[in-house]
């Protein structure tokens with residue numbers, strides 16, 4: 477799978493996708509992007525499937541990278 481992540485909006489470093497499977501009542505997938513260099517991170521996204529969580533999170537990250545800021 478290609479994760480086309482833009483460089484970190486904080487430091488321009490390489491960022492990685494992290495994800496977690498959520499069990500129980502809130503079953504689904506949690507995706508969050510964390511910078512390998514400065515530990516800057518995205519807000520995180522929960523979704524019912526891994527692909528949906530990942531897609532939303534990559535979009536959000538790349539939008540912030542384009543804006544040059546992150547909240």
Ligand SMILES: [Zn+2]
Pocket residue numbers: 484485486487488489511512513514515516
């Ligand atoms: Zn960074």
